[in-house]
Amino acid sequence: MTTELVSVFSDRMPIKGKYVAGRQVSRWDAESDNVDIQYRHLDNPASPGLVEFFSGRKGNVLKVLLLVVCFFVGLIIGYVIRRNIHEKYIAPLNTPTPTPIPRIYQDYDPSIRQSLQDDLQDIVNIEDHIKIWTSSIGLAAVGSTLKVVMGTHDMWQYFPQDGLSWTNYTVLLSYPFLQSPNRTTITLEQPDGTTIWNASFNLSSEHPEQMPFNAYSPEASVKGKLVFANFGRKTDFRTLDRLGVSINNSVLLIKYGRIHPANKVKHAEENGAAGVILYPDPLDFANNNTEAVYPSTWWLPGWAVHSHHVRYTLMGDPQSPGYPSLDGVYQQPNPKENCLGCPSIPVQSVSYNDARSLIRSMNGSAVPDDWIGGLGVPYKTGPGHTDERLVNLTVIRDLVPRKISNLVAEIKGRYEKDRFIIIGAHIDSWNRGGVDSASGYAVLWELLRTFSFHTDKGYRPRRTLKFALWDASKYGHVGSFEWVQEMEKEIGSGAIAYINLDTVVRGNYTFFAESSPLLYDVIRQAASTVKCSDPDYQDKSVLERWTKTYRDPDNPSQPKIEGLQGDSDHSPFYYYLGVPSLSPAYTYNPKKYPNLPSYPAFNTLEDTKDYLTNFTDRNNYTLHVKVTQIVADVILRLSDSALIPFNVQNIANLLITGKNKLKNMEINSTYVNLGFLFSEIDKFSDRARLLQTNLTHLDKSKLYEEVIYDINDKLIQLPRIFIVNRGLPEFPQYRNVLVAPHPENLYKTQIFPGVIWGFDRGRTTGDWSRMRTQVSLLAVAVRQASYNLQSILTVINSLS
Numbered sequence: 060m061t062t063e064l065v066s067v068f069s070d071r072m073p074i075k076g077k078y079v080a081g082r083q084v085s086r087w088d089a090e091s092d093n094v095d096i097q098y099r100h101l102d103n104p105a106s107p108g109l110v111e112f113f114s115g116r117k118g119n120v121l122k123v124l125l126l127v128v129c130f131f132v133g134l135i136i137g138y139v140i141r142r143n144i145h146e147k148y149i150a151p152l153n154t155p156t157p158t159p160i161p162r163i164y165q166d167y168d169p170s171i172r173q174s175l176q177d178d179l180q181d182i183v184n185i186e187d188h189i190k191i192w193t194s195s196i197g198l199a200a201v202g203s204t205l206k207v208v209m210g211t212h213d214m215w216q217y218f219p220q221d222g223l224s225w226t227n228y229t230v231l232l233s234y235p236f237l238q239s240p241n242r243t244t245i246t247l248e249q250p251d252g253t254t255i256w257n258a259s260f261n262l263s264s265e266h267p268e269q270m271p272f273n274a275y276s277p278e279a280s281v282k283g284k285l286v287f288a289n290f291g292r293k294t295d296f297r298t299l300d301r302l303g304v305s306i307n308n309s310v311l312l313i314k315y316g317r318i319h320p321a322n323k324v325k326h327a328e329e330n331g332a333a334g335v336i337l338y339p340d341p342l343d344f345a346n347n348n349t350e351a352v353y354p355s356t357w358w359l360p361g362w363a364v365h366s367h368h369v370r371y372t373l374m375g376d377p378q379s380p381g382y383p384s385l386d387g388v389y390q391q392p393n394p395k396e397n398c399l400g401c402p403s404i405p406v407q408s409v410s411y412n413d414a415r416s417l418i419r420s421m422n423g424s425a426v427p428d429d430w431i432g433g434l435g436v437p438y439k440t441g442p443g444h445t446d447e448r449l450v451n452l453t454v455i456r457d458l459v460p461r462k463i464s465n466l467v468a469e470i471k472g473r474y475e476k477d478r479f480i481i482i483g484a485h486i487d488s489w490n491r492g493g494v495d496s497a498s499g500y501a502v503l504w505e506l507l508r509t510f511s512f513h514t515d516k517g518y519r520p521r522r523t524l525k526f527a528l529w530d531a532s533k534y535g536h537v538g539s540f541e542w543v544q545e546m547e548k549e550i551g552s553g554a555i556a557y558i559n560l561d562t563v564v565r566g567n568y569t570f571f572a573e574s575s576p577l578l579y580d581v582i583r584q585a586a587s588t589v590k591c592s593d594p595d596y597q598d599k600s601v602l603e604r605w606t607k608t609y610r611d612p613d614n615p616s617q618p619k620i621e622g623l624q625g626d627s628d629h630s631p632f633y634y635y636l637g638v639p640s641l642s643p644a645y646t647y648n649p650k651k652y653p654n655l656p657s658y659p660a661f662n663t664l665e666d667t668k669d670y671l672t673n674f675t676d677r678n679n680y681t682l683h684v685k686v687t688q689i690v691a692d693v694i695l696r697l698s699d700s701a702l703i704p705f706n707v708q709n710i711a712n713l714l715i716t717g718k719n720k721l722k723n724m725e726i727n728s729t730y731v732n733l734g735f736l737f738s739e740i741d742k743f744s745d746r747a748r749l750l751q752t753n754l755t756h757l758d759k760s761k762l763y764e765e766v767i768y769d770i771n772d773k774l775i776q777l778p779r780i781f782i783v784n785r786g787l788p789e790f791p792q793y794r795n796v797l798v799a800p801h802p803e804n805l806y807k808t809q810i811f812p813g814v815i816w817g818f819d820r821g822r823t824t825g826d827w828s829r830m831r832t833q834v835s836l837l838a839v840a841v842r843q844a845s846y847n848l849q850s851i852l853t854v855i856n857s858l859s
Contacts, residue, residue, distance in 0.1 A: 162763040164474050165521040166701040171513075172588060175695065176688045178509045185680040185687075188501035189493065193668040196269050197488035197496065199531040199538075200232055200461035204487055208464045211486075211504075211528065215468050218507060219515035222469040228384045228541040230376035231394050232461045232534060233368075235272035243272065243407055245336060246451045247417070247444075248282070255448065258413045260364050269490060269664065272456070273320070273337070274368035274534055275377075275398060276406040280453040281333040283310045284443035287418060289430045290314050291323030293803055296330050302424050304440045307331040310450045312417055314340045314432065315408075316656040319626060319805035321371035324402045326803075334405045334452040338414035339365060342433035343654040345411070349433070357674035359659040361412035366489035366662050368534050371805070372400025373626065374792040375540035378460075381791075383545035394458050400535075405454035420444050463530035465538050468507055470514055472522040472698070475768075478553045478775070479523035480697045481638075482506060482690070483539060483628050484560040485532030490664045493671035496532070499560035502687045503528065509691065520698040522555065529628050532561075533662075539628040540792075543635060550636055555775060556697050557632040559642040563686045564676045565658040566647030569608035570601050570685070573621045573642040575633055575798075576709035577778060578693075582641055583617065584704075585692035592681045601685060609649075622808035625793075625800025634793045634800065637782040639705070643690060645675075645682045656806070701767050702754065703774050707848060710777070711747035713798065714740045714841065717810040726818065730827040736838040743841050746848040753855050761858040773851050780844045783836055787813050788829065796837050811837060 191210070195203035208225075215223055236242060245258035260271055286306055289295040291313040299306065311332045313323050320337060327335045341349050344359040352360040374380045377399040378390035391397040409417070415434045423440035431438050443449075466486075472478065484499035491497075507526040514520075531537035543550060556578060572582050586602035596604050602618070611619040623629055629640035647658060658675060660666040676682045696704050718740050721733060728734075781797040790812075793799040799812040809815060814837055817830025 163701045163759060163767065164764055165699060166759075167696055167699045171518060171699070172692050172695050174518075175509055175513060175691045176589070178513070179505060179687045179691055180684055181505070182680050182684070184505055184508070185501045185683045188504050189497040189668055189671065189680075192497035192500050193491045193493050193671075196490060197486070197492050198234075198269070199487035199534060200463050204530070205464065208466060208486060208528070208530070212466055215466070215507065218468065218511040220468045220507070220511045221471040224467045224469075226465045226467070226542065226545070227386075227462050228376065228465075228538070229386065229390075229460050229462050230384050230531060230537055230541065231378050231390075231398065231458055232463075232531065232537075233272075233274040233276070234457045234459065235270040236455050236457060241453075241455050242270070243455050244451070244453045245407060245409060245413070245417075247448050248451050250447050250449070254451075256416055258409050258416075259362070260409065260413070271364035271366045271408055271489075271663075273366065273406040273408055275370040275401040275458075276454050276456055277395065277398075277401065277403060278454055278456040278458075279334070279405040280451070281310065281405060282449050282451045283308050283333045284441060285309065285417060285421060285450045286311050286332075286423075286441040287421065287426065287430075287438060288313045288327065289426070290317040291326050291335075292318055293326055295430075296326055298427065299440060302440060304423060305442055308333045309442050310334045310336060310452055312336050312338065312414065314338065314343070315365060316340070316343050316654055318803065318807075319371075320367045320406075321369045321400075321402075321626075322804050324369045324404070324406050325371050328402055328404050332404060334454075335407075336414075336417065336450070336452065337365065337367075337406065337408045338411055339363070339659075340414070340432035340434065341411050342431075343652075343656075344659045345433065346652070347433040349411075349435075353660065353665050353670070354673075357659055357670065359411075359663065359665065362410050363660070363663040363665050364410045365408045367408070369402055369406050370398075370400045370535050371402075372790070372792060373535040373540070373630065373805075374399060375537050375544060375631075377401060381544070383541045385545065390460075394460075398458065405452055407452060407454055417450065420446065463538050463541075465530055465542050466528040467542075468511075468526045470510055470520060470524040470526075472524075473519040474764075475522045475771075477523075478555055478771070479525050480556050480558065480694055481525045481527060481550075481554060481632070482558045482560065482694065483527040483529055485529045485536075485538070485628055487530055487533050487538075488666075489533055489662050491667050493666050493668045494565055494658060494675055495562040495661060495666060497668070498562060498564045498671065498676075498683060500528070501683060502560050502563055502690065505687050506691060506694065510694070520695075521701075522698045524694065524698060532628055535626060536628045536630055540631040540635075543631040547636065550632070550638060551779065553775075554632070554636070554638045555703055557629055557638050557640040558690060558693060559627055559629040559640060560690070561627050561642060561644075562657070562661075563644045564671070564682045565644055565661075566675055567645060567677065567682060568648040569646060570605045570618075570689070571609060571621075571644050571646040573623045573629075575623060575639045575641070575778070576713050577639040577705040577707070578641045579620055579709050580706040581693055581696050581704050582620065582643065582689075585689045585696065586618075588692050589685055589688045592678065592685050601689060622798065624807070625805035630800070631792075634795045635782075637779040637795060639778055641693065643686060643693075645686060701759070701762065702757070703771050705774050705777070706751060707747045707754075707774075707777065708751040710797075710844075711744040713810060715744060717797075717814075720810060721814070724818065730821060731818075731830050731834060733834060736834050736841070739838050739841040739845065743845040743848065746845055746852065750848050750852055750855075753852065757855065758858075766854060766858065769854055770851055773847055773854075777844060777847050780847060781840050783840070788816050788833070796833070796840055813837065 197204050246254045247256040248254050286309040288311045311327050324335050346358050352358045376384035380399050419436045421439040421441050422443045426438045484503040485496050488496050529538035587600045589601045591599045591601050591604040605618040609618050611617045632638040633640040660670050782794045786794045796813050798808050798810050801807040801809040813833035817833040821827040821830045
């Protein structure tokens with residue numbers, strides 16, 4: 060061995076034992092200290108015999124043959140190994156069949172409904188919420204209201220929900236007096252200026268915490284003769300004109316009721332009045348008996364005064380129409396001159412005791428019989444009084460920008476996070492608000508509590524739920540409109556429905572609902588799941604009792620559902636964005652009290668917790684519980700049903716009603732051709748009838764999530780088709796060409812509002828082009844909606 064090689068290996072050899080090359084080392088040898096391994100031929104060339112065997116031409120041939128043999132032997136060995144591996148490892152495993160993925164991930168479950176309703180019977184919670192809310196005056200954007208918002212926010216943070224947002228908007232609000240040393244006054248004066256009478260308003264010495272007022276009335280002082288204008292409807296002004304009564308520069312005395320106060324003032328302004336005094340007539344608000352009133356009954360006492368806004372263009376903040384009033388956006392300057400939709404004449408409310416003093420000894424003609432109220436004095440039209448006294452109306456107002464606050468809690472959906480149901484109530488009131496707004500506030504709170512804690516226990520809705528508290532609702536749903544404008548794109552694509560909780564227990568006679576047509580079935584079905592609270596009908600459901608007490612004259616087997624009014628928080632959702640909306644409540648007997656516009660203490664200082672518990676919900680908040688349980692089921696049906704439970708046939712019914720109304724108007728085809736519109740309505744109706752039948756009898760075993768999502772997407776977009784970005788003529792806050800609040804009464808709805816507006820203009824001016832435009836817009840919308848229905852039918856037909 061050469062010296063160099065020995066040196067290299069010696070460095071790597073164990074120091075124990077003696078190793079001999081060519082001999083296997085056993086375990087026992089390795090454990091011995093004397094292992095001898097001999098290294099041979101480390102420095103010798105290869106064996107001469109082997110070299111000679113593979114040398115020369117013969118050797119080369121042998122090498123090639125050897126390589127070929129090795130190749131084939133390798134193939135054989137590889138095949139055998141591969142076969143054994145496949146047989147051993149790739150053969151089908153004899154394991155149980157995996158659980159199949161369900162075609163529908165989640166659907167409406169009656170057991171969840173029952174669990175929710177069982178958890179919504181806690182009377183103590185309802186009472187606590189109402190007690191907290193009614194402990195102070197709830198005027199928007201003032202300290203006491205902000206404290207309730209802050210306290211609610213702090214409590215909601217402990218609920219197991221997925222998000223809680225607090226949004227502020229700086230908006231223009233109206234207050235009776237903040238910094239002015241003067242106060243609003245109404246006086247009767249002799250021709251020489253001597254004051255002979257003063258209105259007492261609300262006995263402010265007893266209630267100094269609030270001065271009743273009409274928000275957005277301008278600050279002004281006017282003097283004129285008094286004219287009695289009944290309810291301030293257009294028909295009432297036509298009657299005064301027929302009787303030859305001069306209205307110019309007069310002060311009008313007008314009853315509350317029948318139409319919205321803003322419409323009364325607008326009509327007065329259009330007829331040249333200098334100012335308006337509003338009052339509740341005891342015939343309507345005291346059942347024509349001024350002796351049996353609050354606190355012994357629920358009827359309005361003679362000293363009570365209403366507060367109400369009188370703004371008639373309701374687009375959120377008056378200074379930022381068309382966009383949300385966020386910090387940094389442009390707001391119109393000179394608010395007193397640029398208050399969108401605000402009247403230009405002063406307005407103030409009085410009690411019916413003060414109204415009696417005003418109307419006594421009036422001049423003029425005797426009023427029509429149906430104008431006579433319950434003041435117990437002769438009702439005359441005026442103008443003026445027998446002794447030539449004048450009415451001096453001085454209104455002191457502050458129009459100031461104030462920060463309002465909306466609160467929105469969110470529970471994320473399990474499968475459809477981008478689609479959601481919104482449930483809202485308003486946080487503000489003109490007074491202590493036992494009915495309005497504490498009742499809605501309490502119901503909303505309980506719904507959020509129950510849904511959030513059931514989510515924490517494992518249940519999660521299929522779609523997202525948003526629970527909202529709106530500020531400045533009493534000023535014309537300002538808070539909700541601002542939020543809708545800010546979130547317009549998200550709401551437009553993902554909102555399935557809006558549920559409005561406003562004065563939810565205004566009486567104890569019957570359940571009641573206002574709704575857009577797509578939700579009729581949902582509210583009726585939900586009412587069928589809750590037992591009636593009436594002790595004489597406890598074996599009946601709310602739906603059965605509702606059908607008996609408030610029957611639909613056109614469909615006697617169903618209860619009547621009213622259209623949505625224009626001045627509540629559902630308005631921007633339904634009339635501005637086309638989101639189907641619903642407003643449930645318990646109410647008084649409308650047949651017995653047809654002239655009562657709402658419960659008697661509405662918007663007065665008498666609306667307290669005691670008023671609520673003594674007169675509207677006398678049986679320990681039972682009606683609050685019933686409303687909460689019904690709304691919980693409505694939410695569950697809308698959030699969990701695999702297919703959104705809209706009834707498209709109800710839209711067809713509304714279209715047919717509008718068509719028949721136009722037919723009855725006998726519009727001259729020379730002016731406007733309605734044939735295209737009527738043809739599209741007929742096509743839509745046929746498809747709606749077919750689609751609703753298919754949806755009702757659809758075999759859900761054929762459905763799977765992709766198809767469900769496709770159908771639901773088209774159903775969500777259906778009501779949006781009737782929204783036109785330009786808005787309705789003269790009413791940009793309403794963009795729904797199918798139905799909108801009546802231009803002469805925000806409390807009522809009007810079918811085909813743009814077309815009817817065009818008809819009125821054509822009849823007045825002779826220009827029918829505007830009606831033709833509105834008919835075309837409606838016809839195109841109906842045609843597009845018909846395409847929408849056909850696309851759903853195509854999807855359903857592909858399943859068979």
